[in-house]
Amino acid sequence: FTKKMTAVMEREFGPIPHGEIKAAVEAAYGEYERHMKQIREKGAEIMAAARKEGRRIIVLAGRPYHVDPEVNHGIDTLITQFGAAVVTEDSVSQLAEPFKTTVLNQWTYHARLYAAAKYCCSQPDMDLVQLVSFGCGVDAITTDETREILREGGKLYTQLKIDEITNLGAVRIRLRSLFAALEEQEET
Known part of the structure; x- marks a missing residue:
């Protein structure tokens, strides 16, 4: 370099x-x-x-610019209103054991995202919500791979498309549905 x-x-x-x-x-x-x-x-x-x-822990995974409150619309705050704690993929990705992905894993953000998803699969109190912007074309690939990692680990996959948010009502419904599904899973 x-x-x-x-x-x-x-x-x-x-x-x-x-x-x-x-x-x-x-x-x-x-x-x-x-x-x-x-x-x-x-x-x-x-x-x-x-x-x-x-409390449940949600890994809120997004690209670095998704941290900006003007971009993410305060989704982290919405999640905490449901009683969950929020951490980023950066804070847990190093905890996952190395593993093979089905896609070429050459980007650092993607590697952290996949590792965070894998780590969530080993933690019963942890789930992942992925923020995506389809203006960024490679998000189409990351969503498929992240969904597959979580599915194989018995976890639910939740995606929020940042560029489709016009109000937080729809996001609130998606998150409420996620937490209801997680509660239902715990009961069974």
């Missing part, structure tokens, strides 16, 4: 001392690792509290 970044930067800005680019790359990767550690620690804290309180 450092070599490629050096070539790009020098093409755009002229010669830059190699040491500066290397230091910037190392600092960026270091910050990324600190950020991911914070997310995982917070996720573990939320999951521990939910388990202590006997």
Whole structure:
């Protein structure tokens, strides 16, 4: 990455001392690792509290831009109103054992999504809701693979299409249906 970044930067800005680019790359990767550690620690804290309180945990999986409240319409808050705790795929994906997918798994977000789905399958109190935007064409592939991973693990698959939300009433109904189906599963 450092070599490629050096070539790009020098093409755009002229010669830059190699040491500066290397230091910037190392600092960026270091910050990324600190950020991911914070997310995982917070996720573990939320999951521990939910388990202590006997609450269901929902992994709300979406692309990084889905975190923006203007994009996700406050779906995380809706889920918590149903009494569940919410964590992201980033906070649990590292907990899954490596496994093979049926699709080419070359993107980091997709890998985290599939791993989070797989991890949910090993946790009786955990389920996954996937946020998708069909403006992003590869979501058609990720939905099929995620659905299959969850189905094989005996879990329900719930998808919310962000770009189809005009009001939260429909989302509330989908989530209410999910929680009712989960309750029914627990009773049987």
